[in-house]
Amino acid sequence: MAKMKSLLAFLMLFSIILISSCREQEPEPEEFEKGTNEYVNNWIYDNMNLYYYWNEDLPDKSINGASPDDFFYSLLSNQDRFSWIQPNFQELLNSLQGITLESGYEYILYNDPNNENGVIGQIAYVKNGSPAEQSGLKRGDLFTKINGGALTLDNYRDQLGNLSQNHTLTIERYDFENEEFLEIGDFELGAVQFAENPNHLDTVYTRNDKKIGYYVYNLFSVGIDTDSAKYAEEMDQIFEQFKSEGIDHLVLDLRYNGGGAERATINLASLIGSNISEQDIFVKRDYNEGLKQAFIDEYGEDFLNRKFVQKTQNIGSNLKSPQLTVLTSTRTASASELLINGLNPFMETFIIGDTTVGKNVGSTSFYEENNPDNTWGMQPIITKSFNSLNQSDYDLGFYPDIPLRDNSLVKLDLGDVNEKLLREALIYLAGSDEVSRQTKLQEIPAKDLMGSMELKRRFGIYDIDLK
Numbered sequence: 001m002a003k004m005k006s007l008l009a010f011l012m013l014f015s016i017i018l019i020s021s022c023r024e025q026e027p028e029p030e031e032f033e034k035g036t037n038e039y040v041n042n043w044i045y046d047n048m049n050l051y052y053y054w055n056e057d058l059p060d061k062s063i064n065g066a067s068p069d070d071f072f073y074s075l076l077s078n079q080d081r082f083s084w085i086q087p088n089f090q091e092l093l094n095s096l097q098g099i100t101l102e103s104g105y106e107y108i109l110y111n112d113p114n115n116e117n118g119v120i121g122q123i124a125y126v127k128n129g130s131p132a133e134q135s136g137l138k139r140g141d142l143f144t145k146i147n148g149g150a151l152t153l154d155n156y157r158d159q160l161g162n163l164s165q166n167h168t169l170t171i172e173r174y175d176f177e178n179e180e181f182l183e184i185g186d187f188e189l190g191a192v193q194f195a196e197n198p199n200h201l202d203t204v205y206t207r208n209d210k211k212i213g214y215y216v217y218n219l220f221s222v223g224i225d226t227d228s229a230k231y232a233e234e235m236d237q238i239f240e241q242f243k244s245e246g247i248d249h250l251v252l253d254l255r256y257n258g259g260g261a262e263r264a265t266i267n268l269a270s271l272i273g274s275n276i277s278e279q280d281i282f283v284k285r286d287y288n289e290g291l292k293q294a295f296i297d298e299y300g301e302d303f304l305n306r307k308f309v310q311k312t313q314n315i316g317s318n319l320k321s322p323q324l325t326v327l328t329s330t331r332t333a334s335a336s337e338l339l340i341n342g343l344n345p346f347m348e349t350f351i352i353g354d355t356t357v358g359k360n361v362g363s364t365s366f367y368e369e370n371n372p373d374n375t376w377g378m379q380p381i382i383t384k385s386f387n388s389l390n391q392s393d394y395d396l397g398f399y400p401d402i403p404l405r406d407n408s409l410v411k412l413d414l415g416d417v418n419e420k421l422l423r424e425a426l427i428y429l430a431g432s433d434e435v436s437r438q439t440k441l442q443e444i445p446a447k448d449l450m451g452s453m454e455l456k457r458r459f460g461i462y463d464i465d466l467k
Contacts, residue, residue: 034373038063041071043374044085047366048075051382052083055288068376080381082359089367089377093225094193101164103189104130104196105137106256106453109156110409110446112144119151120144120446121169124256124453125218125414128197131190138173140411142181145170160455165191174410179442181409195224198231198260201253201415202238204245207430213247213315214422216414220260220335222267232267239271239313248320251425253327253414255353255406258453259334262306262362262465269339270308274316274323274347281305281388282342285362291382322350325429327421328398329406331453333357337394338385345389351400352424358397360385364465402428409444 032039042063049055054077064071072085086092094100104127112118121143126132144151146159147168168188172181198219205212215238222232242250250272262283269282283306286292295303316323326332326340328351337356340349361384367377386392404424412419417426417433418441426433 037065040068040374044072053381083380085378092377102194103132103191104194105132108451109449117152119156135187142172143169199234207433210430211247212249213242214251216253218256220264222264236313243315249429251325254332254336255327255329257336265335265339270311276308278310280308282308284386286384321348323347324349325425326351328353328356330354334359341387352402353400354405355399356397358395360392360395
């Protein structure tokens with residue numbers, strides 16, 4: 001069911017309450033003609049005035065015929081880095097569930113170390129069950145051409161537009177024996193409406209009598225749509241397996257996780273948290289003053305809190321110090337950071353990787369599901385997040401305990417015990433292992449330009465339910 005439906009009853013109550021708490025309102029104009037920009041812009045302003053976290057920074061209401069996206073962005077506070085709007089709300093909803101038109105891989109672009117104007121693309125990971133996986137594409141593969149055209153600093157942004165349709169990548173793969181990249185040909189990749197399963201990889205390593213669980217989780221989503229719990233149920237099964245194997249430590253790989261749904265975040269936190277109960281607070285939400293008071297008046301102060309849920313698969317009490325080791329990158333954001341912050345009061349967390357994005361605010365989806373005169377969907381910031389100790393000081397990101405950038409053009413598969421960040425975590429938790437390589441792999445560091453993860457609308461999302 002659309003979120004806006006669940007808000008309608010509250011909206012009527014809240015509108016009355018806000019009359020005395022918001023800026024002086026002008027008389028409502030006559031109804032705007034349906035299907036016009038003015039009609040949509042009026043809808044945008046009214047909802048922003050009610051829900052936007054920085055609603056006191058909004059300009060006085062003045063509806064005009066500007067395009068809805070221009071109108072929306074003109075309203076935003078200079079403190080806001082994350083709100084957005086788009087013409088098709090269904091595409092917005094799909095993006096939050098990990099559904100996009102693509103071939104099923106994520107990539108990072110680098111400056112070519114050997115060509116000042118050149119650009120190199122590298123496959124960060126390949127999604128399970130995707131056309132890219134079926135084609136044989138692998139993590140670490142390099143591409144310098146899309147549809148035969150070379151990537152340069154001048155054209156790469158235009159070239160990336162080809163990746164949402166059927167396209168060809170010219171692939172180079174690293175030969176570990178000879179320590180060089182070899183061109184292996186053109187990969188033809190079909191684009192489909194693909195739903196990414198965020199439960200990318202899970203396994204258990206035994207090293208020096210310690211059992212270490214490893215879980216790669218790439219998007220906070222409970223299911224294919226808002227009514228599905230498929231991914232959350234799979235997550236529960238993964239942790240049931242971790243529990244049955246008696247793991248001593250957990251390594252959670254969030255380096256490619258840019259956020260997602262609060263429900264999925266609470267589910268994961270409830271599986272990991274140590275000595276937690278349904279009475280313990282995972283996150284406290286702060287809203288604009290009018291909205292916060294309306295919630296308190298209607299539902300009580302406890303409505304501002306979201307608590308852990310009971311999970312028989314919880315492994316927290318079985319974990320040894322440090323109970324949670326998180327692998328991060330500059331693309332670890334929002335709901336991923338919410339997870340770290342919410343668990344910090346209850347267990348020892350240890351971070352290996354790069355400084356995270358720094359998003360301590362959340363949003364929700366606004367749209368009119370059955371109104372053909374308004375197909376727009378917007379995702380404005382409406383809340384700021386605090387943990388049970390009232391801490392929300394990660395707006396500049398979480399800094400790692402062991403700084404380690406994953407920016408080499410030579411990469412191993414996720415899950416390989418010699419993969420750079422995982423290797424560091426295993427050594428930290430259990431020491432070296434004679435079975436694994438004792439010498440480091442050759443590294444070819446490169447300057448990071450951008451990645452496909454931050455181009456997706458789901459990036460940087462902490463999506464909440466207002467109920």
